[in-house]
Every structure is written in structure tokens, then in C-alpha cells.
Amino acid sequence: MGRSPCCEKKNGLKKGPWTPEEDQKLIDYINKHGYGNWRTLPKNAGLQRCGKSCRLRWTNYLRPDIKRGRFSFEEEETIIQLHSIMGNKWSAIAARLPGRTDNEIKNYWNTHIRKRLLKMGIDPVTHTPRLDLLDISSILSSSIYNSTYHHHHQHMNMSRLMMGDGHHQPLVNPEILKFATSLFSNQNYPNNTHDNQTEVNQYQTGYNMIGNQELLSWLPIMDQFAEFQDLMPMKTTVQDSLPSFPSNHEDDYSKSNSVLEPYYSDFASVLTTPSSSPTPLNSSSITYINSSTCSTDDEKESYYSNNVMSTSEIADYSFDVNGFLQFQETKNHWDRVL
């Protein structure tokens, strides 16, 4: 593994993988003198390396307190949770995981966790459902490059998403997409003075979908739509426009086929978490889903992908839902309109 030297020597300094002899020289020197001045260290230790290379080798590999081996479930949970809070602040995350280096965590994130989240339909950057599941980003991008919003152009793409392209199934539930589309096709949602019955019917259909909870899983996605209000101007954000979380939502959990179903199974506990309390960094206030029945790594990998929504994601989503809940007035508005 590792990178080979791009040039054997540059200013007389070696690059590339470290040999056991070099490692021993570095260890011996630091054990004897400690590490302080990385610039002068290699010369004093008899190494043909730059100080940066020595520091990297020591902090990422030779340090005696480095923990080796596979990340535990708890470590992984912590990484995901911290990442949802801090983003790619690998050194800050590493500071909370004794024995793990920022480089190791970064690698683990990129090769394991990130992929797993993507597989689950979660955007690993925002920790919300992926916008690109809808392939909407490309639509929005093309709108950007066209500089003006073309109503018909968008509908062409939307129809592809809704109908499939002859080779693939539609990407999303067409009713939901119709509703989403209708939201973005208008300056505002219909009100009591709106006389276009067709549009009102569209909203009616979309609103009915909300009743079975499925739309809830798309709220974060739709809110990302809202960031493009300048392109597709609306008076309010999508979040503002949508009805609130229905009060009888619990009845619908079992009906949902959403990828976010695990969220729903934990909503009860999430919603009782005081919104003012800080997100627990060690997840102690939220019970871990037990995967101990999975014996092999592969089984666990599969288990995580299929069943486990991380506590951080639940926490994130609970925040969103709590935010959405305050739009009860909007729901009342819809009730009046429809």
C-alpha cells in the first residue's frame, strides 16, 4: 500500500513508504529525545526525510498510543454523530476517539461510512436524504446554466423522472413528485382566492400523500429545493408551504415503505427528547440498536445498511421535524384551502 516516491530524492530527501529501519530510527530518536522540532529532528535522527514526513509517520503510525484494528460500533456511531455536527473536521473528531488518528478516521469515513450512508439514501454531507435520488440537482444545474427558469424545460425533466425513461422505473412516487413540482411551478401555493381548480386538485393529491407519511421523508430534499428560490421564486420556503406533521402519524409508521422507516420507529423517543438539550456526543441518551446478533463483519455491514439509522441522523432529523412542527398554522391553512 501507500504511495511510491515520485522521485527517489528531492533535495536529498527520501519520499514514499517508510522502511522498518527508518521507523526504528525515528522511534529510537523520539524515545530518547522526544519530539519537538520536526524540522531539525530528521537530521538529528539520521533520517533522509523532511520533518513533515517524520511528523506524519509518527502521529499516524508509530505513536505508541495508537489503537489498531477495526472500528467498533460505538466508535463508528461517534464518528457519524460528530461528523453530522462538525463536518469534515477530522482532527476534532479524532480528538474524541482515543487512539485514532484524523487520517484513519478520514479514510474510514471515505471508504466505509460514506458509502454506507449513500447506500441508505443519505447524503453523507448533510446527513439528510439525498437530493440526487431525484436527479433534481441536474435539473437545477441546467436551470442555473440557462440563467433563467424555464417552466417547460423543468416539466420535461420532471416527466422523465416521473415516467422513467423506458429503461428504468420512475425514480420517485409520481404523486409526490407532482406535488413537489406543483409547489415549484407556482409563485405561491393556492389560497382561497385562487380560482384554478386544476392546481387545487394537484395540491389535494399531494396533500393526501402527506397523510400516509411518505412525503415526510422528502421534506429535507424539498427544502433543498427551496434554496433555489431565486431561480424558482416562491413567497415562502417549501418547508413553510408544507403541512405540518400529522397528529396521527404513529398509525402510519407501519405503512411506510420509505427508506427512512427506521427514523419513524424511533420518532417517539426522539420527539420526547428536549429540544433545548445539546446533542449527546456519546449517544448515551439514545439506546443503540443492537446488532450483536450479527457475528461477522459482513453481516454487520449488511445489518447497518438495512436496519440502522444512526443516532446522529435521528438527532438531525428530529431537529428538522421539530422545526416542521411549528408550521401547524400552515396545516390549518391547507385544511381551509382543501
Add this chain to the structure above:
DNA sequence: AAAGTCTTCAACCGCCGGCGA
């Protein structure tokens, strides 16, 4: 069995902020 493709991760690079001169 061989060739092609994918995955992993150690190590590099460039950039940035802190600090002293």
C-alpha cells in the same frame, strides 16, 4: 489463468493560521 476493475489507506500536497522577528 489472465486481464480488468475496484477498494483500501499510507503518504503526499497545498493551504492556512499562529507566532516571532
Add this chain to the structure above:
DNA sequence: CTCGCCGGCGGTTGAAGACTT
């Protein structure tokens, strides 16, 4: 204030190994 040095950080690379065709 500016400059240079240094440590530290996050993104990226690419060889080696694993896996697939």
C-alpha cells in the same frame, strides 16, 4: 505591517491487494 517559518489540517493520490469477469 509584513515576512518567513513551522505545525497542523483536509483533500487527493496511486500502488498493492482484493475481487470480478
